Amino acid sequence: MKYILLLLVSIPLFAQKEMTPQMTEAWEPVPEIINPGDANSPPSDAIVLFDGTDLSQWINAKTGKAADWTINPDGSMTVKQDGGIETKEEFGSIQLHIEWRTPPVIKGKGQGRGNSGVYFQKTYEVQVLDSYNNVTYSNGQAASIYKQSIPLVNASRPPGEWQTYDIIFNEPIFYDNGNRIKKGTLTVFHNGVLVQNNVEIKGTTEYLGHPKIRDINTPKRLYLQDHGNPVSYRNIWLRKL
Ligand code: MG
16 A cells, blocks of 8 residues: 555656656647738738728618618718618627727717617627716716626727727527527727626626527627717728637
């Protein structure tokens, strides 16, 4: 018995001595080489959803017809107040980059000032709002996960200035019967500042009432909200995760 114990104790010590740096090196797989782009161009492996020229990848969410939000000469588009728009394609987990601008002339207050929204899978809203010197409920201000998670800080720029969201969305996982296996998560950078740190999504982002489990038959489209305010967007791209 004594010898067995001695043997068991000595094995790890012996193994430790034999370790080499090479033994903990992983050479496979080799990450794919991509061009990371810069402030004006997306990474080479991104899907570009709007580059300033056309809305061919979007439809009017109400009518299903071609999206007709106004395309501006500066390469942006503006909410037309005839319904939200959604992508033709459906997406699971993604890294999203999107730039937005609330109107330079302040109109309205609280939730009525520069309101729009970025919805993942037509279900989970990251709020777009003019939250520069504009008080509203904290879990409904810019960069909130609407009525679920208050942003860590308010990183808003003044109205009329371009702002960025870089968002990592991990989709929730469901059984075929619609029961949820695993909650989704959102990480949000607002103007480069971390404001939502791997936050678990409770469910649908409801205006009225508590979050619900997502209907798995809802198309997994990216949706931009028409909340009656002329908010503009530009430079929208994503990478599938
Ligand atoms: Mg909104």
